[in-house]
Amino acid sequence: MNHIELQAIYVMWLRHMKRFIRSKSRLVSTIAQPLFFLFILGSGFRIATFEGLSVDYLSFLAPGVISMSILFSSMFTGVSVLWDKQFGFLQEVLVAPVSRFSIIFGRTLGGATTALIQGFIILAIALALGVRIAGIANLLMTIVFMILIAFSAVGFGLTVATKLEDFEGFQLIMNLLIMPLLFLSSAFFPVTQQPILHTIALFNPLFYMVDGLRGSLLGTAHIYPLPIDFIIVLCFCIAMLGIGSYSFHKSEI
Amino acid sequence: MTRCYYRSNSIRKIRMPIIETDHLTKTFDGFTAVKDISLSVEEGEIFGFLGPNGAGKTTTIKMLTTLLRPTKGKATIDGADIITQRDKVRKSIGVVFQEPALDIELTGKENLDYHARMYGIGRDTRKRRIHDVLSLVDLTEKQDVLVKTYSGGMKRRLEIARGLMHNPTVLFLDEPTLGLDAQTRQAIWAYIRKMNKDYHTTIFLTTHYMDEADFLCDRVAIIDKGSILVVDDIKTLKNLVGNDIITISSSDNKNIITNMLKNNWVKNYEVHDDHIQLGVEKGDEKIPLIIQQAQSLGIQVRSISVRKPTLDDVFLHYTGRSIRQEHTDQAEKLIPPRFRFRGSHR
Numbered sequence: 001m002n003h004i005e006l007q008a009i010y011v012m013w014l015r016h017m018k019r020f021i022r023s024k025s026r027l028v029s030t031i032a033q034p035l036f037f038l039f040i041l042g043s044g045f046r047i048a049t050f051e052g053l054s055v056d057y058l059s060f061l062a063p064g065v066i067s068m069s070i071l072f073s074s075m076f077t078g079v080s081v082l083w084d085k086q087f088g089f090l091q092e093v094l095v096a097p098v099s100r101f102s103i104i105f106g107r108t109l110g111g112a113t114t115a116l117i118q119g120f121i122i123l124a125i126a127l128a129l130g131v132r133i134a135g136i137a138n139l140l141m142t143i144v145f146m147i148l149i150a151f152s153a154v155g156f157g158l159t160v161a162t163k164l165e166d167f168e169g170f171q172l173i174m175n176l177l178i179m180p181l182l183f184l185s186s187a188f189f190p191v192t193q194q195p196i197l198h199t200i201a202l203f204n205p206l207f208y209m210v211d212g213l214r215g216s217l218l219g220t221a222h223i224y225p226l227p228i229d230f231i232i233v234l235c236f237c238i239a240m241l242g243i244g245s246y247s248f249h250k251s252e253i
Numbered sequence: 254m255t256r257c258y259y260r261s262n263s264i265r266k267i268r269m270p271i272i273e274t275d276h277l278t279k280t281f282d283g284f285t286a287v288k289d290i291s292l293s294v295e296e297g298e299i300f301g302f303l304g305p306n307g308a309g310k311t312t313t314i315k316m317l318t319t320l321l322r323p324t325k326g327k328a329t330i331d332g333a334d335i336i337t338q339r340d341k342v343r344k345s346i347g348v349v350f351q352e353p354a355l356d357i358e359l360t361g362k363e364n365l366d367y368h369a370r371m372y373g374i375g376r377d378t379r380k381r382r383i384h385d386v387l388s389l390v391d392l393t394e395k396q397d398v399l400v401k402t403y404s405g406g407m408k409r410r411l412e413i414a415r416g417l418m419h420n421p422t423v424l425f426l427d428e429p430t431l432g433l434d435a436q437t438r439q440a441i442w443a444y445i446r447k448m449n450k451d452y453h454t455t456i457f458l459t460t461h462y463m464d465e466a467d468f469l470c471d472r473v474a475i476i477d478k479g480s481i482l483v484v485d486d487i488k489t490l491k492n493l494v495g496n497d498i499i500t501i502s503s504s505d506n507k508n509i510i511t512n513m514l515k516n517n518w519v520k521n522y523e524v525h526d527d528h529i530q531l532g533v534e535k536g537d538e539k540i541p542l543i544i545q546q547a548q549s550l551g552i553q554v555r556s557i558s559v560r561k562p563t564l565d566d567v568f569l570h571y572t573g574r575s576i577r578q579e580h581t582d583q584a585e586k587l588i589p590p591r592f593r594f595r596g597s598h599r
Contacts, residue, residue, distance in 0.1 A: 004373040011367045019358045022399075088352035092415075095318050096371040097343035 008098035012106025013113070016077070020114045030076075034069040034122050038062065038129070041188060051193050055221045062126035063214035064187030067149055069122050070115045071206070074150045075178070077111025078157015078244065079170050085161075104158070104245045111157075112150035119146045134219030141216035141226065148230075148237045149209045155240030162247040185210045192223050208232040271296045271423055271455045272317065276326035279312050286312040288479040289326065294423075294457055299449055301470035302459040303564065309479040310459035311351055314427050317457070318348045331422045344372070347421035347454075349412045351428045357401035361392055361411050364400060365418055372419040386414035389451075390444055406437035410444065417448055424448070426458040430465060442468055463564040475568060482571040487564065494562045494570050495520045495532020499539060502528040504553040512550060513543070523569065532562070 020027065042058045053060060084090040093103055123142075133139050160173055184191060185206035191197040201207040212229030215222030222229070272294035279287040287309040294300040302310050315321040317328055319339045327334060333341035355364055362383060369379045387393045390410035400408065409429065416424050429445065430438040446469065448454050460466055466473050467487060474484040483490065503509050506529050513519055513531060518539065523530040533539050536559035547554045569575050 004371070007370040007373060011370045015356060015359065015363075015367060018363070019356075022358055087357070088350055088354035089356050090354075091320060091348075091350050091352075092354040092368070093371070094320060095343055095346070095348050096368075097340045097373075098371050 004098055005102040008096065008102040009106035009109065012093075012103055013110040016107060016110025017113065020110075030069065030073050030118055031121055033072075034065045034118075035125065037065045037068065037188075038122070038126065041065075042129075045189075050190050053190060053221065055218055058126075058129060059131045059218055060190075060214070060221060061188065062123075062129075062131045063217050064185070064210050066119050066122045066126070066146070066217075067185075067206070067210045067213050068182060068187055070119045070146055070149045071153045071178070071182070071209075073115040073118050074111050074153030075157040075160075075174075077107070077114065078154045078159075079161045079164075081107070081158060081161040081248070082164060082167065082170070100249045101245065104248050108151060108154045108158075108241070108244075111154040112147060115150040115153070116143075116146055119150075131217075133217060138216055138219050142213060144230075145209065145213040145216050145233065148233045149213070152205070152209070152233070152237040152240045155237070155242070155244035158244030159240070159247050162251040181206045186214075186223075205232070205236045208236070269296045270294065272300075272328070272330050272457060274317070274326065274328040277313065277316060277323050277328050278325035279309075279316060279321060280324045285479055287316070287323075290476075290481055291326075292474055292481065292484055294455060296455055297449070297453050298471045299445070299456045299458065299469050301466040301473035302457065302476060303461070303463070303466045303473045303568070304459075304476035305461055308461075308476045310461075310476060311427055313476075314348075314425050314457075314459060318346055318425055319343055344419075345422040347416035347419065347424040349409075349416045349424070349426045349429060351431060351459075353408050353412065355400050355408055355412060355415075358399065360397050360399055361387070361403070362396040364411065365415055368415050369418050374419060382418055382420075386417050389417070389448065390414045406433055406440070409433060409437070409441060413441070413444055413448075417452065417454070420452065421454065423455045423457060426456060428459055428461070430460075430462065438465070445469055463568075467564055473564070475564075475571060477568075477572050483567075490564065490567045491562045494566045496534045496562070497532075497536025497539075497559050498562050498566060499531045499533055499536050499543065499557065499559050500528055501531070501543065501557050502555040503547060504555070505550075508550060509547055509552050512546060516542075516546075521570070530566075536560075 038058075038061065042061050045057050045061075048057065050057070050060075081090065084093070094100075127133070133142070160170065164170060164173075181204050182188075184197060184200055184204050186192065186201065187206070187210045191201050191207070208224070208229045211222045211224055212226060212233055215224075215226050215229060270293040272292075274290050274292055277287060277290040278285065290309075290313060302313065304310055312321065316323045317330065317335060319335055319342055322336065327336065329335065330342045331345045333345065335342050356367075359367070365383045365386065366379060369382060374382065383396075384393075387396055390413060392407065392410055392414065395403065395407065400411065403411065413426070413429070416426075426445070430441050433441065442465070445456060445458070449456055456469075458465075458469065470487060472484065472486045473490070475482045475490075501509065506524065506527075510522060510524055510529050513529075514522065518533055519531050520534070521532040531539075531543075540557055540559060543557065544554055565575055
C-alpha cells in the first residue's frame with residue numbers, strides 16, 4: 001500500500017474524528033442515551049429477580065448497554081455515508097486518485113474509534129457504579145469484542161446506506177429491525193429462560209455479541225463459551241464488512 | 254472580423270488536444286442521457302458545454318471525471334483513458350461539482366488540506382498551495398472558520414480553490430455560478446479567467462447561462478437532449494445567425510417575410526407567432542428599407558428593433574426553441590432535490 005492510500009485512510013479517519021469532537025450534540029446524545037438505560041433500567045430492575053442470574057442486575061446490564069452504545073454509534077457512522085451522498089461530499093472523495101477500499105477503510109476505522117471511545121466512557125461509568133472486571137485478560141477480551149461489534153455495525157450501516165435513498169428508511173430499519181433484535185439479544189434481560197426467546201436468540205447475531213462481551217467482562221453470566229461467541233461474531237463481522245465495502249464499491253453516484 | 258477568426262483558428266491547430274471523446278454514450282434504464290458525443294478540447298482553452306437542464310451536461314462531466322462508466326464510446330484526458338486508466342485521469346483533473354461537495358463541519362483550510370493529502374502532496378507544498386489558492390479566491394481571512402458559516406459564493410470560491418490545489422491539467426466546472434447573485438457570479442468569472450491565464454489550466458465548464466458562456470468561453474459545444482448540435486467558437490456561431498438581428502412585428506408577418514426573402518441581404522430568418530426575426534449585416538441601415546418595403550405592400554409595422562445576436566439566438570437557430578423559455582418552464586424543477594432537502598434539514 002503506497003503513501004497516497006495511507007494518506008487517504010488517515011484523512012478519512014481524521015475527518016471523522018474532527019467531526020465527532022466538534023459535534024457536541026451528537027457526543028452528548030450518544031453518551032446520554034446509554035446512561036439513561038444504565039441508570040433508569042439499572043435502578044428500576046435492581047429489585048427484580050431473574051431466574052438463574054448469577055450476578056447483580058447492574059453488572060448484567062452494563063455489557064448490554066455498552067454493546068448498544070457501540071452498535072448505535074457505529075451504525076450511524078456507516079449510514080452517514082448517506083449524508084455525504086446527499087451533501088455531495090462523497091463525489092469529491094470518489095474523484096480523488098485513491099482506491100475505494102482506502103476510503104471505506106479509513107471511514108470504518110474512524111467510526112470504530114469513536115464508537116470505542118463511547119464504549120469506554122460507558123464502561124468507566126459502569127466501573128464507577130460498582131461493576132467489577134474479572135481480570136486483565138478479561139479486559140483485553142472485552143476490548144476485542146468491542147472492536148468486533150464496532151466493525152460489524154459499521155459494515156451493516158454501510159450496506160444499508162448504499163441501499164437507501166433517504167433517512168426515513170434508516171429510521172425504519174432502526175425501529176423495526178435493530179430495536180427488536182437488541183431486546184432479543186439479552187442486553188437488558190436474560191432471554192434464555194424462555195424457550196421461544198432462546199430459539200429466536202440463536203439466530204440473532206446481536207445475542208452472541210452481547211453474550212461474548214458479558215462473558216469477557218464479568219467472566220461469568222454468559223450462556224455460551226467465549227470461543228463460540230468469538231467465532232460467530234468474528235464471522236459475522238467479516239461478512240458485514242465484506243458486504244458493506246462491496247456495496248459501497250458497486251454504488252454509483 | 255472574419256480574418257481575425259481564421260487567424261486564431263490556425264494558431265489553435267498547433268495546440269495539443271487535452272480532452273478527446275469518441276462517441277461517448279450513457280444510457281440509464283433505456284433512457285439515453287448522452288448520445289454519441291465526440292469532441293476535442295485543446296490545451297489552455299476555456300471550453301463551454303452549453304445547454305438546457307437535462308441536456309446531459311452533468312452526465313458527460315461525470316463520465317469524463319470517472320464517476321460514471323460510459324455505456325458506449327471512449328474518451329481520454331491528457332492521453333489517459335477514462336475507463337482503463339482511471340487513477341491517471343483522476344490525478345490530472347480537478348472537479349467542481351454542481352452540488353456543493355464540501356465538508357461543512359470542517360474549516361476551509363482543512364477542506365483544502367485533506368484534499369491535498371489525498372492527491373499525495375507533501376507537507377511543505379501543501380502549505381504553500383493552500384496559501385496560494387486561498388489568496389487567489391480571497392478567502393485567506395476565512396480559512397480557519399467552519400465552512401457551514403460560509404455564504405453560497407464563498408463556498409463556491411473555496412471549491413474552485415480546492416479544484417486547483419493539485420495543479421490539475423484540466424479543471425471541470427459544472428454550472429459554476431448556479432444559484433449565485435449577479436455580483437458573486439462576476440467575481441467567480443474573474444477567478445476562472447485568472448486561473449486560466451495564471452496557471453494555464455484548461456477549463457471545461459457546463460452552463461445554461463448564455464452570458465456566462467459568452468463571457469468566459471473560447472469555444473462552446475451546444476448540447477440538447479443528449480446530443481451535440483454544434484461545436485465552434487462563439488464568434489463564428491453568432492455570425493452564423495447574422496451580425497445583427499432585426500425583430501419585426503407587423504399586421505401581416507407572413508406576407509412581410511415572403512417579400513423580405515427577396516432581399517439578398519437577409520442571411521437567415523425565423524418566424525414566430527407574433528413576430529419575425531431577420532439576420533442581417535448592418536442592421537441599422539436596413540430598418541428604413543424594411544419600413545419602406547412594408548409600406549409599399551400596405552403592411553403596417555407595429556414595432557421593429559435591432560440588436561446584436563446572443564448565444565440564445567444560436568440555440569434557437571439549432572433547436573427552434575429558446576433556452577430561456579426552457580428555463581422559465583422548468584423554474585420549479587431547477588432546484589435539485591438535494592438542495593431542497595438541505596433547506597429543510599438545517
